[in-house]
Amino acid sequence: MSDIIRRDPRAEWIARNRLHPLHAAMQPAQTRWMGPNGVLRKNVHGIGFIGPNGVKRIDRSGAQQGGAIKRSVSVDVQLPLHRIATPAFYIAVVPDMVGGRLSSHDRDLLGLAHGLAGNEGAVLAVIFGEHKETAFDTAGVDRLLILEGSAFSGYSPEQRVQGLRAVDNQFDPHHWLLPDSRNGGGELGRRFAASLGERPSTRVWQVAGEQCVGRAGAGTADLSRPVSRLILAQAECAEPVSETRHEALPVELSTAVARSLPRIEDLGAVAVDPALIPMSEAEFIFSGGNGVKDWPLFHRTAVALGATEGASRVAVDDGFMGRDRQVGASGTWVTARVYVAVGISGAIQHLQGIGACDKVVAINLDPTCDMIKRADLSVIGESAAILEALIEAVDTYRNGAKRDAA
Amino acid sequence: MLNTLLPILLFAALGLALIGVLRRVSLWRNGRAAKVDLLGGLLAMPKRYMVDLHHVVARDKYIANTHVATAGGAVASIILAILVHGFGLHNRVLGYALLLMSAVMFVGAIFMYLRRRHPPSRLSKGPWMRLPKSLLAFSGSFFVVTLPVAGVLPANFGGWLLAIILGIGLLWGVCELFLGMTWGGPMKHAFAGALHLAWHRRPERFGGGRSTGLKPLDLTDRTAPLGVEKPKDFTWNQLLGFDACVQCGKCEAACPAFAAGQPLNPKKLIQDMVVGLAGGTDANFAGSPYPSLDGMGKPIGEHGGNPHQPIVNGLVDADTLWSCTTCRACVEECPMMIEHVDAIVDMRRHLTLEKGATPNKGAEVLENLIATDNPGGFAPGGRMNWAADLNLEVMSHKKTVDVLFWVGDGAFDMRNQRTLRAFVKVLKAARVDFAVLGLEERDSGDVARRLGDEATFQMLARRNIQTLAQYDFKRIVTCDPHSFHVLKNEYGAFEGHYVVQHHSTYLAELIADGALNVGQHKGTSVTYHDPCYLGRYNGEYQAPRDVLRALGIEVKEMVRSGFRSRCCGGGGGAPITDIPGKQRIPDMRMDDIRETGAELVAVGCPQCTAMLEGVVEPRPMIKDIAELVADALFEETAPAKPAAARREPAEAH
Amino acid sequence: MDKSALHVISLVSVGAHPTSGRPRRAEQDARAVELGLQLAGDNLHVLHAGDAEEPALRGYLGMGVDELHVLAQPPGADALPGLADYIRESGVQLVLTGSQAETGEGSGMLPYLLAEKLGWPLVVGMAEVESMSNGTAQVLQALPRGQRRRLKVRLPFLATVDNSAPKPRQSAYGPAQRGLLDVEEIDVVIDEVFAGAELTPAKPRPKRLKVIKAKSGADRMKAATAKASGGGGQVLKGVTAQEGAAAILKLLVEEGVVR
Numbered sequence A: 001m002s003d004i005i006r007r008d009p010r011a012e013w014i015a016r017n018r019l020h021p022l023h024a025a026m027q028p029a030q031t032r033w034m035g036p037n038g039v040l041r042k043n044v045h046g047i048g049f050i051g052p053n054g055v056k057r058i059d060r061s062g063a064q065q066g067g068a069i070k071r072s073v074s075v076d077v078q079l080p081l082h083r084i085a086t087p088a089f090y091i092a093v094v095p096d097m098v099g100g101r102l103s104s105h106d107r108d109l110l111g112l113a114h115g116l117a118g119n120e121g122a123v124l125a126v127i128f129g130e131h132k133e134t135a136f137d138t139a140g141v142d143r144l145l146i147l148e149g150s151a152f153s154g155y156s157p158e159q160r161v162q163g164l165r166a167v168d169n170q171f172d173p174h175h176w177l178l179p180d181s182r183n184g185g186g187e188l189g190r191r192f193a194a195s196l197g198e199r200p201s202t203r204v205w206q207v208a209g210e211q212c213v214g215r216a217g218a219g220t221a222d223l224s225r226p227v228s229r230l231i232l233a234q235a236e237c238a239e240p241v242s243e244t245r246h247e248a249l250p251v252e253l254s255t256a257v258a259r260s261l262p263r264i265e266d267l268g269a270v271a272v273d274p275a276l277i278p279m280s281e282a283e284f285i286f287s288g289g290n291g292v293k294d295w296p297l298f299h300r301t302a303v304a305l306g307a308t309e310g311a312s313r314v315a316v317d318d319g320f321m322g323r324d325r326q327v328g329a330s331g332t333w334v335t336a337r338v339y340v341a342v343g344i345s346g347a348i349q350h351l352q353g354i355g356a357c358d359k360v361v362a363i364n365l366d367p368t369c370d371m372i373k374r375a376d377l378s379v380i381g382e383s384a385a386i387l388e389a390l391i392e393a394v395d396t397y398r399n400g401a402k403r404d405a406a
Numbered sequence B: 001m002l003n004t005l006l007p008i009l010l011f012a013a014l015g016l017a018l019i020g021v022l023r024r025v026s027l028w029r030n031g032r033a034a035k036v037d038l039l040g041g042l043l044a045m046p047k048r049y050m051v052d053l054h055h056v057v058a059r060d061k062y063i064a065n066t067h068v069a070t071a072g073g074a075v076a077s078i079i080l081a082i083l084v085h086g087f088g089l090h091n092r093v094l095g096y097a098l099l100l101m102s103a104v105m106f107v108g109a110i111f112m113y114l115r116r117r118h119p120p121s122r123l124s125k126g127p128w129m130r131l132p133k134s135l136l137a138f139s140g141s142f143f144v145v146t147l148p149v150a151g152v153l154p155a156n157f158g159g160w161l162l163a164i165i166l167g168i169g170l171l172w173g174v175c176e177l178f179l180g181m182t183w184g185g186p187m188k189h190a191f192a193g194a195l196h197l198a199w200h201r202r203p204e205r206f207g208g209g210r211s212t213g214l215k216p217l218d219l220t221d222r223t224a225p226l227g228v229e230k231p232k233d234f235t236w237n238q239l240l241g242f243d244a245c246v247q248c249g250k251c252e253a254a255c256p257a258f259a260a261g262q263p264l265n266p267k268k269l270i271q272d273m274v275v276g277l278a279g280g281t282d283a284n285f286a287g288s289p290y291p292s293l294d295g296m297g298k299p300i301g302e303h304g305g306n307p308h309q310p311i312v313n314g315l316v317d318a319d320t321l322w323s324c325t326t327c328r329a330c331v332e333e334c335p336m337m338i339e340h341v342d343a344i345v346d347m348r349r350h351l352t353l354e355k356g357a358t359p360n361k362g363a364e365v366l367e368n369l370i371a372t373d374n375p376g377g378f379a380p381g382g383r384m385n386w387a388a389d390l391n392l393e394v395m396s397h398k399k400t401v402d403v404l405f406w407v408g409d410g411a412f413d414m415r416n417q418r419t420l421r422a423f424v425k426v427l428k429a430a431r432v433d434f435a436v437l438g439l440e441e442r443d444s445g446d447v448a449r450r451l452g453d454e455a456t457f458q459m460l461a462r463r464n465i466q467t468l469a470q471y472d473f474k475r476i477v478t479c480d481p482h483s484f485h486v487l488k489n490e491y492g493a494f495e496g497h498y499v500v501q502h503h504s505t506y507l508a509e510l511i512a513d514g515a516l517n518v519g520q521h522k523g524t525s526v527t528y529h530d531p532c533y534l535g536r537y538n539g540e541y542q543a544p545r546d547v548l549r550a551l552g553i554e555v556k557e558m559v560r561s562g563f564r565s566r567c568c569g570g571g572g573g574a575p576i577t578d579i580p581g582k583q584r585i586p587d588m589r590m591d592d593i594r595e596t597g598a599e600l601v602a603v604g605c606p607q608c609t610a611m612l613e614g615v616v617e618p619r620p621m622i623k624d625i626a627e628l629v630a631d632a633l634f635e636e637t638a639p640a641k642p643a644a645a646r647r648e649p650a651e652a653h
Numbered sequence C: 001m002d003k004s005a006l007h008v009i010s011l012v013s014v015g016a017h018p019t020s021g022r023p024r025r026a027e028q029d030a031r032a033v034e035l036g037l038q039l040a041g042d043n044l045h046v047l048h049a050g051d052a053e054e055p056a057l058r059g060y061l062g063m064g065v066d067e068l069h070v071l072a073q074p075p076g077a078d079a080l081p082g083l084a085d086y087i088r089e090s091g092v093q094l095v096l097t098g099s100q101a102e103t104g105e106g107s108g109m110l111p112y113l114l115a116e117k118l119g120w121p122l123v124v125g126m127a128e129v130e131s132m133s134n135g136t137a138q139v140l141q142a143l144p145r146g147q148r149r150r151l152k153v154r155l156p157f158l159a160t161v162d163n164s165a166p167k168p169r170q171s172a173y174g175p176a177q178r179g180l181l182d183v184e185e186i187d188v189v190i191d192e193v194f195a196g197a198e199l200t201p202a203k204p205r206p207k208r209l210k211v212i213k214a215k216s217g218a219d220r221m222k223a224a225t226a227k228a229s230g231g232g233g234q235v236l237k238g239v240t241a242q243e244g245a246a247a248i249l250k251l252l253v254e255e256g257v258v259r
Helices: A009-016 A067-075 A104-117 A157-171 A185-196 A295-305 A313-317 A348-353 A370-374 A383-405 B002-028 B038-057 B061-086 B092-115 B127-146 B159-183 B188-198 B236-243 B250-254 B266-278 B318-322 B329-333 B340-355 B362-372 B414-429 B446-450 B454-469 B481-490 B503-512 B542-550 B585-595 B606-613 B625-632 B640-652 C027-043 C055-061 C080-090 C110-118 C173-178 C192-196 C217-225 C241-255
Strands: A032-034 A040-042 A090-093 A122-128 A143-147 A175-179 A201-208 A211-216 A221-226 A230-233 A249-251 A264-270 A284-288 A308-311 A338-342 A359-364 A377-380 B400-406 B434-436 B472-478 B500-502 B526-528 B600-603 B621-624 C008-012 C014-016 C023-025 C044-050 C067-072 C094-098 C126-133 C136-142 C148-154 C157-161 C180-185 C198-201 C234-236
Touching: A090 A104, A090 A157, A104 A122, A104 A175, A104 A201, A104 A230, A122 A157, A143 A157, A157 A185, A175 A185, A185 A230, A185 C110, A284 A295, A295 A308, A295 A383, A308 A313, A338 C241, A348 A370, A359 A370, A359 A383, A359 C241, A370 A377, A377 C241, A383 C241, B002 B061, B002 B159, B002 B188, B002 B236, B002 B266, B038 B061, B038 B188, B061 B092, B061 B127, B092 B127, B127 B159, B159 B188, B188 B236, B236 B266, B236 B340, B250 B266, B250 B329, B266 B340, B318 B340, B329 B340, B340 B446, B340 B454, B340 C173, B362 B446, B362 B454, B362 C023, B400 B414, B400 B481, B414 B503, B414 B606, B414 B621, B414 B625, B446 B454, B446 B481, B454 C173, B472 B481, B472 B503, B481 B500, B500 B503, B503 B542, B503 B625, B526 B542, B542 B625, B585 B606, B600 B606, B600 B625, B606 B621, B621 B625, C008 C027, C008 C080, C014 C055, C023 C027, C023 C055, C027 C044, C027 C055, C027 C094, C027 C126, C027 C157, C044 C055, C044 C080, C055 C067, C055 C173, C055 C180, C067 C080, C080 C110, C094 C110, C110 C157, C126 C157, C234 C241
Parallel strands: A090 A122, A090 A175, A122 A143, A143 A249, A175 A230, A201 A230, A284 A308, A284 A338, A338 A359, A359 A377, A377 C234, B400 B434, B400 B472, B472 B500, B526 B600, B600 B621, C008 C044, C008 C094, C044 C067, C067 C180, C094 C157
Antiparallel strands: A032 A040, A201 A211, A211 A221, A221 C198, A264 C148, C014 C023, C126 C136, C136 C148
């Protein structure tokens, strides 16, 4: 609710009218009272309010009625509970659970599922192994099925398909919804579809009525078709649930999941040297340009930050970095989430190349350069000193984290 | 004594030389067939030698005069010596003639020797240091030996000692001149050079002509090799051309890639081709090696080959071939008129068409050209976006027009769009009846061809020619010298013959005709950078300067301007293949520009603009000629307003 | 790894250039061929189901493959049965495909269905084969953001490659023209479902707007007029290097890239 202070003429009238049944409730909070030892106590903080111009006002007219209290109540408003006592049918969702939490993609999918379930059906979320999510209720999960067991841990797509088949047998959902993502959903969904012999709707970005629209080919065409039982949907396929609270009732499988002989064995993640990650894929790029004078320091900083190195054209031309490290229209178009530009003034070609970056940090001497205009955070100063300080700060941060862990 | 030995010596040497000729000819004949006018070429050769070749050599007066004396003296001396000493025609007149000629040759050889005392680095050393001495020995010995014939001295003058000394001198001189000529000594240049001039692969170049368009590959002939893999894949007259090299190193001195420390030295490349045609290693090469990144130069003696072995990675490394910007500075400077660029593109063709080994971004660019008709891979439908608000006439509506404005791929480049818009403004101000091809235009194929992808070039060329054939226009005008060159000189082989002009030429014409009302350029001093594809490729040096003069600009010429202009580094796909060097070519060119003290450099090429603007600031401003003209244009909106103002009072009455 | 002992099939399709839509060799399929060439050299078998007349197929031959096998089919036919039969009879250890076709539906289902039909394990997004021995292969699977996972899989198996696989070599004109197309006619199974579907040019997806769940008009007004987040960054001027570094580190930690 609004934080703007508004007059409430009716409340003011009640506060003045001693005969009104709500008169007492509308009195300002008590500011003075007799203490247990007979000393008069005053609460000097409770008096008055901050006026529209930021000045504290004390109003003795009786118009002030503890507005602050009223406002604070409205903040944690309880969303209405959407209860499906006996589901007429199920809409099953298998979220990616990246890092054990629902991703925004998962939430979009749950929103889509909620739409498909309507007031009769229940949204059944199927989750493998442990999770850290606490907000299944507000995300729109009516029933929560957690498939536990060591067989589902790690990369176990074939076993997970078995799990989903067991769920399919027991709940027979109207629709299966999986995120069409590279985080596992796209793969699991297709494996499951092949196993069921169902033809899925893939790369779906819109479900409207009985039709769903998905991207086709290399993303230059749309394919519109009747909604199929299995839907692999893209991010932002629907609005996430935001107006209702759901039960997230745990349910269980009545039968054990068949064990399949693993034909693919997960030998674990491979430590990837950030320097070897292709630039176009790297998540965190630390890029140097003409303003970098101390290249060994630059490389040390990149190692300290654990970032993939990039460079502007000038730095590459001058031979400080390899051509494969060039960022920009004539080099690589990068998709990093965080891009740190050191001593790069931001030629238009370079800015084009970092167009897809989420957060850009600039370290530069010239506060007027174009890179600063693009950056979310800019530090004006000599790059060498800032990089030294950055290495130090990262070390302290990491050591601090280690101490905390110990 | 000498009188008996000398004829034997001369005829034996002549005989051996003749065998050498046969061997050399058989080496050249390893090459593929070429269409050459054998007899006509031979007949035209003396004129080509005396006039065309001399024009090139005469750029350096010292060496020109020296060469006239030495070479003229040598040819005359040899003929006279064979007559006098070989056939024993001890005629006094002939004797004096031989004395005179050998003296002339001697003097020439002395100057040659003086030049060789502190030779510039471009000159090859090794046997070439010996040559002036050999010439001195030859001319000196024959002078002395001929003195008795002329009756200046008695027949038996000097006795045994002199006879022996003369004998050694004669032997040395005759060996160098006769045997060296055909068995691979420095004098080979005279023999091979003469034949090279006679059977040159571009006879159009002689007599003041110009031939710069690359020769097409016949892709329909499945048996013909796609480009040159082995020395034998060159045509025989190309091989002959390599043999003509005098190793003067003028190409090396002019080559921008060599100066930038990229691994290319045109002289070494030609010598490597000679090694390839004769077989062996490059161990005897005595000039500057290919530069390497450590500054030491690539080691000599590790590469070798023969006519039947692949050139790349045996004789020459691939990055040598990809360093070339095809600026033709080497060809322009070569006194032997050797065609370096043709050879390089021939070898590139093999790498691209057969090996699929176009380095760095090359493969991507070629793929884009095939799939989108432009090297950047932009959606073809966006080709006219730059002119969205200009209301340009399109050929498909207009059909008939005076001037077809060929936009080029600069249409996709935001910097070049400024130039294009400026040029359109000028055209409109001059009320030119013009139109563009719009979405029907495709890349001219320049980049594809220089990168060796003849197939893609021919595909683009054929389609463009097909498009152009539908319309009626008097001439094509373009702001891009590369498109200009290709349209003008290379589409002819595919039956596309057009009148093509670079925009500077057309602007000069408009200004001369008074069609353009231009004011004066304000402020800043200006220099002009000659684009290779406009200047050296097409000989247009004057028109851009005329345009600038019309704007009241006094061009501060660079030391290297006109036909000696240094490349910006943007030609031949060099920015795409991107071979690393010690420095960048545009940086060197910018230094040339800075030397003039000019604050603005006028250019006439989108590549030059892009390359020069890539130089880190602060640097002089870069503006296309079209932009300069557009800036100085008198606005023609002025007369429209008074007319409107006059109408108002009339209404009030 | 012994190249001669390994038999690999790379499945290829006809792609479409992303901006012009013209036929070309498909990017991921070309990577499958590249990986196949690196693994098996001359023993690589390149297989296509579809129109043998398509000139873009020669793009694969240009990579140095002598022969391309085509199971001739009209457009719209289901490639699955023919491919499965062919692969089952070929006796190969590894089949490589791209992840998704560049034309048609592009559902990316083919490798899954093929693996299901053949009963072979499927590795999704294979980046590299590290070793092969005793009927198993150790491979690296590509994960988002350049991460890798090591998997052990038994032979024979099917693997899809995506853009993390080695970059395909250039397709050269000469070999492309000389290469042979070995065309085999197979029974046509028409894909009924796809035949009924309708392909339209992709509609640009609207950027999701921030949903404003305001209860009052003032809130809605405030949300509507508020400056879009991210517009105009914070500029730290005249701070010490340490303060600057701390600010940068704070952002990096918040974004989760420094751990």
